[in-house]
Amino acid sequence: MMMSQATATPLIERLLAPTLTPLLWDDEAGLVMLDQRQLPQAVMVLTYTCPLAVAEAITTMVVRGAPAIGLAAAYGLALSVKQSLRQGLSLQATLTQLHQHEAVLRAARPTAVNLMACLDAQLAVLQAWQASPHANDTTVLLAELTQKALALHQADAAGNQAMGRYGAELMPDNAVLLTHCNAGALATGGYGTALGVVRATAEAGKLARIYANETRPRLQGAQLTCWELMNDNLPVTLLTDGMSGWLMQQRKVDAVVVGADRIARNGDAANKIGTYNLALVAKAHGVPFYVAAPRFTFDAALADGSGIPIEERCGDEVRVIEGQAVSPAGLPVWNPGFDVTPAHLITAFITEAGVFTPEQLTDWLT
Amino acid sequence: MMMSQATATPLIERLLAPTLTPLLWDDEAGLVMLDQRQLPQAVMVLTYTCPLAVAEAITTMVVRGAPAIGLAAAYGLALSVKQSLRQGLSLQATLTQLHQHEAVLRAARPTAVNLMACLDAQLAVLQAWQASPHANDTTVLLAELTQKALALHQADAAGNQAMGRYGAELMPDNAVLLTHCNAGALATGGYGTALGVVRATAEAGKLARIYANETRPRLQGAQLTCWELMNDNLPVTLLTDGMSGWLMQQRKVDAVVVGADRIARNGDAANKIGTYNLALVAKAHGVPFYVAAPRFTFDAALADGSGIPIEERCGDEVRVIEGQAVSPAGLPVWNPGFDVTPAHLITAFITEAGVFTPEQLTDWLT
Numbered sequence: 001m002m003m004s005q006a007t008a009t010p011l012i013e014r015l016l017a018p019t020l021t022p023l024l025w026d027d028e029a030g031l032v033m034l035d036q037r038q039l040p041q042a043v044m045v046l047t048y049t050c051p052l053a054v055a056e057a058i059t060t061m062v063v064r065g066a067p068a069i070g071l072a073a074a075y076g077l078a079l080s081v082k083q084s085l086r087q088g089l090s091l092q093a094t095l096t097q098l099h100q101h102e103a104v105l106r107a108a109r110p111t112a113v114n115l116m117a118c119l120d121a122q123l124a125v126l127q128a129w130q131a132s133p134h135a136n137d138t139t140v141l142l143a144e145l146t147q148k149a150l151a152l153h154q155a156d157a158a159g160n161q162a163m164g165r166y167g168a169e170l171m172p173d174n175a176v177l178l179t180h181c182n183a184g185a186l187a188t189g190g191y192g193t194a195l196g197v198v199r200a201t202a203e204a205g206k207l208a209r210i211y212a213n214e215t216r217p218r219l220q221g222a223q224l225t226c227w228e229l230m231n232d233n234l235p236v237t238l239l240t241d242g243m244s245g246w247l248m249q250q251r252k253v254d255a256v257v258v259g260a261d262r263i264a265r266n267g268d269a270a271n272k273i274g275t276y277n278l279a280l281v282a283k284a285h286g287v288p289f290y291v292a293a294p295r296f297t298f299d300a301a302l303a304d305g306s307g308i309p310i311e312e313r314c315g316d317e318v319r320v321i322e323g324q325a326v327s328p329a330g331l332p333v334w335n336p337g338f339d340v341t342p343a344h345l346i347t348a349f350i351t352e353a354g355v356f357t358p359e360q361l362t363d364w365l366t
Numbered sequence: 367m368m369m370s371q372a373t374a375t376p377l378i379e380r381l382l383a384p385t386l387t388p389l390l391w392d393d394e395a396g397l398v399m400l401d402q403r404q405l406p407q408a409v410m411v412l413t414y415t416c417p418l419a420v421a422e423a424i425t426t427m428v429v430r431g432a433p434a435i436g437l438a439a440a441y442g443l444a445l446s447v448k449q450s451l452r453q454g455l456s457l458q459a460t461l462t463q464l465h466q467h468e469a470v471l472r473a474a475r476p477t478a479v480n481l482m483a484c485l486d487a488q489l490a491v492l493q494a495w496q497a498s499p500h501a502n503d504t505t506v507l508l509a510e511l512t513q514k515a516l517a518l519h520q521a522d523a524a525g526n527q528a529m530g531r532y533g534a535e536l537m538p539d540n541a542v543l544l545t546h547c548n549a550g551a552l553a554t555g556g557y558g559t560a561l562g563v564v565r566a567t568a569e570a571g572k573l574a575r576i577y578a579n580e581t582r583p584r585l586q587g588a589q590l591t592c593w594e595l596m597n598d599n600l601p602v603t604l605l606t607d608g609m610s611g612w613l614m615q616q617r618k619v620d621a622v623v624v625g626a627d628r629i630a631r632n633g634d635a636a637n638k639i640g641t642y643n644l645a646l647v648a649k650a651h652g653v654p655f656y657v658a659a660p661r662f663t664f665d666a667a668l669a670d671g672s673g674i675p676i677e678e679r680c681g682d683e684v685r686v687i688e689g690q691a692v693s694p695a696g697l698p699v700w701n702p703g704f705d706v707t708p709a710h711l712i713t714a715f716i717t718e719a720g721v722f723t724p725e726q727l728t729d730w731l732t
Contacts, residue, residue: 040694214684227694237698239701241582241607241643242582242643243639243643243705247700273606274607274608277611281643315604318588319588321687324688327406327588328596331604333605336609336616
């Protein structure tokens with residue numbers, strides 16, 4: 001079932017340049033993804049031809065970040081039809097298997113709503129195809145699912161560029177910014193949401209420094225954010241998650257900018273665990289707290305954050321670091337993957353459609 | 367110069383039982399300390415006969431925790447005279463070397479004031495000896511420095527027991543507590559300051575659960591606090607430093623209790639980095655925030671926290687975990703070892719002399 005394998009440099013080069021992206025579609029190879037668990041020690045590429053392996057890649061965090069896992073799932077449904085064609089399945093069997101794969105992908109991680117939104121977009125493609133004159137031709141379905149996934153991918157990267165420009169306008173000259181986790185190119189179709197704002201601020205000549213929380217337990221800040229910002233020669237400094245308050249006491253911090261995994265209609269925002277602490281710390285210091293996210297991350301069906309499901313992950317993520325046990329065997333651990341920052345701690349949302357305060361969200365979303 | 371060596375079980379047993387202590391004096395062996403860098407993976411003992419090696423043990427965190435490093439330094443001056451006797455040094459050479467050792471020990475770590483207070487106590491012993499009829503007999507000086515160090519050690523452990531009782535009185539039934547770093551038996555002469563309060567709460571039958579922040583970068587919470595509390599069969603749960611706010615949102619937390627490395631006259635308190643964030647988070651949730659510390663940790667000479675020197679430690683403590691690089695090579699890192707929590711975030715100080723609000727401190731200290 002695991003159809004992943006290490007591949008040679010050409011695919012790696014297409015992931016890394018001209019702009020970094022965590023995943024790409026190759027008509028021959030299938031879905032190609034950076035193995036983000038190996039960064040920054042090794043740049044490894046895995047190639048997927050089976051949608052169930054893509055679901056496992058989402059669960060095990062080969063690919064992570066709300067927009068990126070949505071795109072991986074969208075490509076995953078194209079892989080499903082490709083697999084059925086390869087297996088010579090009937091139309092009925094193809095559709096049955098497609099729905100099975102869709103259910104497994106949808107359940108791969110619960111918190112980020114982009115996963116559900118991208119799968120819904122592909123189900124709309126399926127319905128349109130079923131109502132079309134080509135409803136018997138699964139090669140057309142494959143082409144349309146692939147085209148939609150590519151379009152979602154391109155729209156995400158383009159949206160992040162727009163988001164970046166809106167965000168950069170909010171930043172002062174010589175801006176010192178602070179971020180949490182990785183809401184970068186690696187978490188999206190490219191360029192990044194929060195790190196898109198950082199990149200655009202740098203492109204506008206206004207970035208003095210970007211501080212990165214290491215983001216325990218998975219260390220996405222240390223391993224991913226620092227890696228992608230160093231590759232872009234941006235002035236990044238790493239700190240641990242407990243240092244943000246002292247940083248704001250001791251040095252100038254102009255703004256915090258983070259991504260999100262799901263945002264309710266009232267502006268309550270789920271994001272990587274530790275974001276809520278950071279928002280409280282920013283509030284106490286009067287530092288603006290921005291959430292950068294595309295429209296897909298907003299869940300208009302949810303009135304507030306209490307309805308957002310929060311994934312609890314294995315305690316070994318806390319107990320064991322890089323294969324080394326750092327605490328006593330058998331120790332009880334609490335390991336929520338996300339937290340919810342209430343809207344009143346959020347200065348504004350930076351989206352591809354502009355900047356909105358929490359109060360302005362309902363109008364935009366409806 | 368490094369006179370440390372691994373030794374056999376009897377000394378280990380004396381460190382672990384009847385009550386855990388991170389260090390002890392043995393007239394034959396010298397100063398015996400647990401190597402806290404190895405916990406919880408290995409329980410290793412190092413034996414010191416040279417005070418310069420003790421200073422290095424303080425710097426490299428073989429022994430850590432404000433009270434414990436003060437005691438190690440006090441024993442270190444006894445070792446200095448013992449070494450001079452062994453070397454057959456003259457009275458003058460003994461005193462010259464003693465002052466050199468005292469200066470090196472004093473500079474081993476800058477933030478915790480207990481180190482300076484314990485060395486000052488030993489200098490008072492030296493002065494009294496110099497004014498005594500035995501001022502030519504360095505064997506008497508050795509005996510008196512040893513006796514003083516033992517007395518400081520016993521007083522610290524006894525003070526922690528008193529502190530614990532005062533603290534336990536503040537806690538409700540079925541108390542759920544949260545702590546940061548290790549202010550336990552391992553950080554003191556025994557029993558612990560913050561963890562002394564936790565132990566006394568348990569002994570009073572009132573402890574439902576103690577949550578422990580892992581405390582990056584050195585992971586003293588995960589490695590030391592969890593180890594010593596598990597050994598006492600106390601109900602400890604580990605979490606990462608970024609989870610405290612979400613914990614208070616999702617579960618009952620009755621109080622935060624932490625130790626301190628130096629407390630100014632107005633109540634501003636330096637403690638392990640991450641404490642300030644935790645105090646802000648507790649304040650936002652209306653959770654009482656207690657600092658447990660002996661009189662030696664209060665620096666009555668300092669009007670407020672702005673005068674507390676904050677140690678900045680090597681960036682590799684953040685970049686490398688258990689020998690594994692977790693971030694890109696050459697990455698800039700900010701690594702302050704401590705932060706200062708302002709008095710207005712502190713509900714009360716729990717000391718061996720009773721419980722004081724920040725406003726009550728000046729009267730007590732003068």
